[in-house]
């Protein structure tokens with residue numbers, strides 16, 4: 001196989017020799033050794049505290065690997081919380097974000113020991129304070145650390161990479177937060193702000209410019225409500241070059257830039273919750289070709305699975321990069337052509353891209369997609385048309401190990 005920027009050839013042999021009838025419907029593999037060394041690189045700095053946005057990949061082995069490299073965990077649901085706790089993570093290393101936190105959910109999280117919350121509405125702030133006050137043994141010594149999530153808008157007409165006036169349910173405007181009185185929340189330690197409004201950024205300059213523009217509105221908000229701004233959480237959004245534009249973020253530059261942001265904001269702690277930038281690169285999705293045809297002049301490949309296992313291309317219009325899985329394959333020595341890659345679902349949405357593969361790609365051959373370590377298995381729509389759930393494997397110390405077996409539709413149909 002030809003060397004590409006995204007394919008780690010150390011797993012090639014394992015993928016080529018992996019033969020399992022259940023996996024003929026498509027399976028995931030995560031390269032844990034590569035993940036571990038990548039995470040270690042991200043930790044070689046003392047500027048930011050790193051959290052992992054669990055939604056990117058909640059597999060047990062992935063969480064354990066992040067844990068082993070000192071990451072903390074950002075969870076946005078009860079399911080994510082339980083999955084992280086099940087890996088033996090101390091709840092004091094868990095942060096809870098999300099726009100749909102009911103009082104009941106907040107109480108349950110507090111009960112399970114979670115002590116750090118990003119609140120996204122005034123109701124959430126009131127409820128969390130009430131939850132703490134209603135505890136059987138109220139302890140004011142262990143107040144939860146609370147960050148207010150802010151949603152900024154730039155004037156229309158101004159070029160605005162933050163999404164302009166497109167409104168989301170994440171957080172609240174400065175104008176809304178300005179109405180609160182911190183004295184009303186004696187059971188909470190409201191000491192930080194959170195902001196995250198953009199995705200998949202691939203330019204260091206643009207990121208720095210965005211972050212820089214946020215400091216003044218945020219520090220102004222903090223001082224107007226009398227908050228000592230100790231923590232600033234800038235969320236995620238660090239990008240992956242899915243379509244091979246040749247742009248990539250330089251981590252060392254991110255760290256330099258964030259040191260400046262941290263100093264300007266005057267905060268004790270700067271946090272990021274990384275999703276794709278932490279885990280995308282370590283993951284692969286392997287799927288066989290089931291059919292090949294020419295339709296109105298377009299070469300089409302139909303795969304055993306599509307958006308039922310891997311939905312991201314259909315909802316973002318960005319395909320994952322692909323290669324054929326063939327011993328000693330070299331794209332340079334091979335006549336290549338573009339194919340439309342379709343899955344098995346009876347909807348035109350089920351398309352994984354228009355991508356280059358060998359002209360002689362044959363039925364039964366396997367394709368391997370890259371950058372599938374984030375927003376893969378759990379983001380997909382596996383139930384439509386009653387197909388199989390994908391298996392998940394990890395590759396570590398030269399061995400492929402199954403973490404989740406493929407499941408037939410009968411496992412989830414009622």
Ligand SMILES: *Cc1c(COP(=O)(O)O)cnc(C)c1O
Nearest residue numbers: 053235236237238273274275276
């Ligand atoms: C999804 C999410 C992230 C991670 O986003 P990436 O773009 O994958 O880095 C971080 N923080 C919050 C609150 C999120 O919802």
